[in-house]
Amino acid sequence: MLxxxxxxxxxxxxxxxxxxxxxxxxxxQLDRELLDLSSPVYSHDVCEVLIFLxxxxxLKDRLYSCPEAGSAEAVLAELNSLLGRIARYAQHRxxxxxxxxxxxxxxxxxxxxxxxxxxKGALALEDAMNSAVISLAQELPNLLVLDWRMIxxxxxxxxxxxxxxxxLARARWNKRALRSLATEYRRIRTAxxxxxxxxxxxxxDNTIWGGVLGEAGVSGVxxxxxxxxxxxxxxxxxxxxxxxxxxxLAIVSKNNEADVIEAFRLHPLFPLRLEDFAARRINWxxxxxxxxxxxxxxxxxxDAMVFLDDSPVERxxxxxxxxxVAVPGFPADPTMLKSWLLREIVPEYFERLKLTSEDQQxxxxxxxxxxxxEFGKRTTVEEYIRGLGIELSVHIQPWDFRQRVxxxxxxxxxxNLSGKRYTEGEVHRFLxxxxxxxxxxxxxxxxxxxxxxxxAIVKYQDSEAVIDTFVMSCRVIGRNVExxxxxAIVSHLVDRSIKTVRAEYVPTPKNAxxxxxxxxxxxxxCTENSFRRDTKELYRSLSDLIGNxxxxxxxxxxx
Amino acid sequence: MQVNELxxxxxxxxxxxxxxxxxxxxxxxxxxxxxxxxxxGHIMVMLAVEQGxxxxxxxxxxxxxxxxxxxxxGLLSLLESxxx
Numbered sequence: 272m273l274x275x276x277x278x279x280x281x282x283x284x285x286x287x288x289x290x291x292x293x294x295x296x297x298x299x300q301l302d303r304e305l306l307d308l309s310s311p312v313y314s315h316d317v318c319e320v321l322i323f324l325x326x327x328x329x330l331k332d333r334l335y336s337c338p339e340a341g342s343a344e345a346v347l348a349e350l351n352s353l354l355g356r357i358a359r360y361a362q363h364r365x366x367x368x369x370x371x372x373x374x375x376x377x378x379x380x381x382x383x384x385x386x387x388x389x390x391k392g393a394l395a396l397e398d399a400m401n402s403a404v405i406s407l408a409q410e411l412p413n414l415l416v417l418d419w420r421m422i423x424x425x426x427x428x429x430x431x432x433x434x435x436x437x438x439l440a441r442a443r444w445n446k447r448a449l450r451s452l453a454t455e456y457r458r459i460r461t462a463x464x465x466x467x468x469x470x471x472x473x474x475x476d477n478t479i480w481g482g483v484l485g486e487a488g489v490s491g492v493x494x495x496x497x498x499x500x501x502x503x504x505x506x507x508x509x510x511x512x513x514x515x516x517x518x519x520l521a522i523v524s525k526n527n528e529a530d531v532i533e534a535f536r537l538h539p540l541f542p543l544r545l546e547d548f549a550a551r552r553i554n555w556x557x558x559x560x561x562x563x564x565x566x567x568x569x570x571x572x573x574d575a576m577v578f579l580d581d582s583p584v585e586r587x588x589x590x591x592x593x594x595x596v597a598v599p600g601f602p603a604d605p606t607m608l609k610s611w612l613l614r615e616i617v618p619e620y621f622e623r624l625k626l627t628s629e630d631q632q633x634x635x636x637x638x639x640x641x642x643x644x645e646f647g648k649r650t651t652v653e654e655y656i657r658g659l660g661i662e663l664s665v666h667i668q669p670w671d672f673r674q675r676v677x678x679x680x681x682x683x684x685x686x687n688l689s690g691k692r693y694t695e696g697e698v699h700r701f702l703x704x705x706x707x708x709x710x711x712x713x714x715x716x717x718x719x720x721x722x723x724x725x726x727a728i729v730k731y732q733d734s735e736a737v738i739d740t741f742v743m744s745c746r747v748i749g750r751n752v753e754x755x756x757x758x759a760i761v762s763h764l765v766d767r768s769i770k771t772v773r774a775e776y777v778p779t780p781k782n783a784x785x786x787x788x789x790x791x792x793x794x795x796x797c798t799e800n801s802f803r804r805d806t807k808e809l810y811r812s813l814s815d816l817i818g819n820x821x822x823x824x825x826x827x828x829x830x
Numbered sequence: 831m832q833v834n835e836l837x838x839x840x841x842x843x844x845x846x847x848x849x850x851x852x853x854x855x856x857x858x859x860x861x862x863x864x865x866x867x868x869x870x871g872h873i874m875v876m877l878a879v880e881q882g883x884x885x886x887x888x889x890x891x892x893x894x895x896x897x898x899x900x901x902x903x904g905l906l907s908l909l910e911s912x913x914x
Contacts, residue, residue, distance in 0.1 A: 282870040283877060286847050435889050436873055446877040 272316045276301045277323040280442040287446075287453035298441060305356045312360070319368045321456060322357060323419075325443060326374035326400065329353075330393075338382055338391035343399070350400055354407050361414045365696055368463060370456065371407065372419035374400045378428055412673070413696035415459055415624065422451045425614075455618075462622040464694060466682035468597065469571055470549075471513065471621075472562060474580035475524040475531065479507055479543065481605060484530055499605055506608040507542040509617075514547055517630030518621050519569065519637060522551035523561050523578070549637040558585055559592040569637060570745040572684060572781065577620045627675045629722040639719040640746060656750050659716040663752060665759040669711035669723070673698050676711050676726040683742040684781040686725075686753070688774070688788065691740050693728075706731045707739075708763070712756045714747055721746060725756050729764070736764050736806070738774040741788075748784065751817075757792050758813040764806050773803045792816070833906075840879065840902055847871075847878040860897030872896075879905065885912075 273288075275281055276296040285293060296304045296312065301322070304310040312320060327334060329350060333342050354371075361369040376397045386392025401420065408416045423431060431448035444452070476483045480503045514520060520543070524531065531553050535545045545551075550568050552561035558580075566573050573595035580586050581601050590598045597620055602611045623630070643659070669676060677695040693701075701707045712725035725743035729736050738760075743753050764772060774789050777800065793812030794802035804812070837857060844859070845852040848866040861867040867875065876892050879885075879901060885908045887895070895901040 280870075280873075283873045285870070286849070286874045286878070289849075435887075435892060436877070439889060439892060440869060440873050442873050446881050 273319040273321065274312050274317045275321045275323065276304055276312065277325065278328045279323075279325040279444075280440055281323055281444070281449075283436075283442055283446075284449040284453060287450045302353070302356065305360050313364070317364075317367060319370070319460070320360075320364075321370045321417075323372055323452070324353075324374060324404075326376045326397065327443070329374070329400075330376070330396075334376065334393060335381060338385075338393075343396045346396060347399055347403065350403055354403055358407055358411060358414075361411045365413055365700065368413055368415065368460065368694075368696075369411075370415045370417050370459070371404055372417045373404055373421070375420040375423035375428070377432070412699040413694070415463055417452075417455055417459055419452065419455075422448075422455060426451065458618050458622050459624060462624050464681075466575075466678070467623055468577050468620045469517070469575040470519045470521055470565070470569065470577070471510070472521050472523045472565065472576055472578040472596075473510070474582070474585065475522060475526060475553075477581040477605075478579060478601070479503060479510065480541075484526055484534055502605045502608050504540060504542060506605075506612060509609055509612045511542050511547060513617070513621060514633075516621070516623055516626060517633040519549040519571075519633060520547055521565050521569075522548050522553055523558050523565070523580075524551075524553050525555055525558075526553050528553040557588070559589055562589065562593060562596060570685075570748075577616070579616070625674050627678060627722075629675055629678075632720075632722070635719065636721055636746065639721075643716075643718050659718070659750065661750065661752065662715045663755055664713040665756060666711045666713065666723075667763060668702055668709055669726075670702060672711050672723050673702060673709075675723045676709065679723065679726045679742050679744060680740060683744060684779070685745045686743040686748055686785045686788075687779070687782050688741040688785050689739065689777045690779040690782060691777075693740070698728075701728050710756070710760050710763075712743075712752065712759075714752060725753065727756070727760055729760065731767075731769070734768070734770040736767075736769045736772050738772065741774070743785075753788060754792060754813060754817055758810070758817060761806060761810045761813060765810055769806050771803055772806050772809055773801070775802070776800045836905070836909075837902060839882065840898065840905065843878050843882045844875055844898060844901070847874050855898065857898050857902065860900075862896075875901070883909070885909065 273291060273293045274296065275284065275293065278299060278301050280298045282295045282298075285295070294311065296310075300310075304312045307313075311317065330346055333346055336342050357369065357371060361367075374397060376393050380393045382390065382392030386394050397420075404416060408414050426447065431445060431451075432443050433445040434443075436442040436445070473479055476485075481500060510520060522531070528551075532545065535541060535543075550565045552564055554561070558578075562573070562576065562578065566576065573593055576595075577597045577599070578586070578589050579599070579601065580589075583601075586598050586601070589596055599616060599619075602608060629636075666672065673695060677693065677698045680691070680693050680698065698709065702709050707728060707730045710727045710729070711723045714721040714724045721744075724747050726740070727738060727742070728740040730739045731737075741753075741757075743756070761772065772794065774794055776786055776789055778786065789802040790796060793809050793816065794804045797803050841855045841857070842852055845855045848855075848864060848871055850864065850866060855864065859867075861872060864871075872892075876887060876895070880887060883905060885905060887904060887908070891904040891908075895904050
């Protein structure tokens with residue numbers, strides 16, 4: 272159940288959350304609920320809490336006197352003690368997802384222009400209050416911040432606040448505001464619990480540029496500094512920005528490939544370069560067929576993909592034949608493209624709460640993989656793996672990589688032995704608990720660094736170790752690094768005097784590729800999909816296996 | 831918009847907002863006999879009617895409209911004053 276607490280009357284939000292199991296703390300019961308351990312917010316039915324703080328109500332009448340000495344300090348001190356209570360709650364209920372908002376003061380105050388001209392005012396206070404909220408989230412893995420200030424700036428305070436209902440019922444925010452709050456809450460909750468989509472498939476003609484290349488020719492394509500051409504140019508800038516948060520762009524276009532290459536080469540104003548695309552299918556085949564080919568090339572499933580095309584015929588075809596691919600509509604008016612991407616497409620499909628360094632380098636990594644594939648065509652498997660010059664590091668209790676470890680556990684479908692999904696809060700608990708260890712594997716080779724590409728969670732029960740989770744990115748499948756990783760883990764178990772290792776393979780619709788792993792590694796089949804082996808024997812078996820392959824992988828353990 | 835059409839739409843908005851079957855809402859329904867029409871339900875209904883019909887009630891109209899009939903008369907007077 273979702274419980275909503277606020278210092279204003281937020282209950283009219285109920286009708287913006289249809290189908291949601293939701294309850295509201297009474298108006299202004301925020302402090303009491305957080306302090307009283309017997310209040311509903313501490314009940315175990317509650318697994319999500321949204322705490323909405325109305326900034327104006329936090330300030331009360333000091334909004335009109337805040338530049339005075341002491342006034343701002345008093346507001347901040349009160350806010351910090353409230354945030355302290357929220358933090359204690361989030362720590363106490365580390366199995367619940369707690370969301371707090373950034374604060375938005377009414378932008379027009381007595382001091383607006385005084386502050387704009389260098390004097391003191393409320394804006395500086397708003398910034399200080401938000402810094403306090405933001406730093407709270409950095410400390411607590413199960414606490415999210417919803418950017419309410421962004422919503423208010425985007426729509427405009429005057430369009431969202433309604434003084435009639437404020438005075439009648441202490442309900443400051445109108446239907447539009449509450450709907451935006453509910454939508455944004457759902458989006459960030461999804462981003463916290465599920466992996467976002469990874470690939471944006473793009474048509475070219477009348478999608479990322481104006482006009483049809485095959486008809487108008489390279490010079491006839493519209494994308495310039497003048498007029499509506501700039502709409503496509505700015506859309507491309509947004510798309511290029513997406514590559515920096517780990518979204519892969521791919522072209523699916525009916526065109527002559529040579530014309531397209533020429534268009535990119537001759538158009539210096541294209542913000543997107545051909546190298547920005549991780550894959551491309553430019554031909555006259557049906558688009559669903561090309562999308563499947565891209566899915567295979569990138570080793571990413573169809574449900575990780577979004578398809579943008581101006582043609583309703585192509586959209587319907589993809590929707591009908593590949594229902595896993597998300598196919599949103601497309602604006603008829605190109606001047607809406609930028610705003611549509613930013614307000615609808617990005618938050619709906621690509622919302623991210625945290626950025627890992629792997630996200631930022633994803634495009635580079637996929638291009639390095641293309642180079643590896645070229646290299647792989649020329650040699651045998653053994654020569655290929657040896658020639659890669661793989662370097663591995665195993666991290667035990669990888670606190671610094673916990674976001675990436677969580678991401679791997681949530682996203683990995685194929686090489687995922689147990690199919691378990693954990694949130695960052697849960698991973699945090701495994702890291703800190705005495706009866707579990709978390710491992711992460713870092714990978715590099717002559718083509719580049721891949722960063723953390725595998726993770727495992729081991730739980731201990733007396734002198735037995737259970738491999739609870741073992742996941743590895745599909746990018747490195749087929750290079751035998753999973754055996755090195757397991758060997759390093761088992762070596763740690765030998766040091767811990769663990770007698771037996773137990774592991775379970777849980778079949779899911781997508782993890783067949785990992786089903787033989789435990790048996791290949793030397794674990795012995797005991798009951799259905801369950802394996803075990805004496806720890807020292809398993810270590811010897813893995814050492815022999817790896818010795819036979821002569822893989823040159825320097826594997827060092829760092830904690 | 832015809833008065834009948836307006837009434838049907840109003841009944842639908844009230845029913846959807848309070849999450850009750852439209853058959854349970856009539857022109858004589860009021861906050862006394864529709865259970866979800868409590869103080870919070872009232873705000874939700876007023877906000878939804880304002881959005882659905884593109885009008886803005888005065889505070890006294892909001893306070894007075896305790897039944898669908900009162901709501902309709904407030905709505906009609908706003909729409910008439912806009913037309914005139």
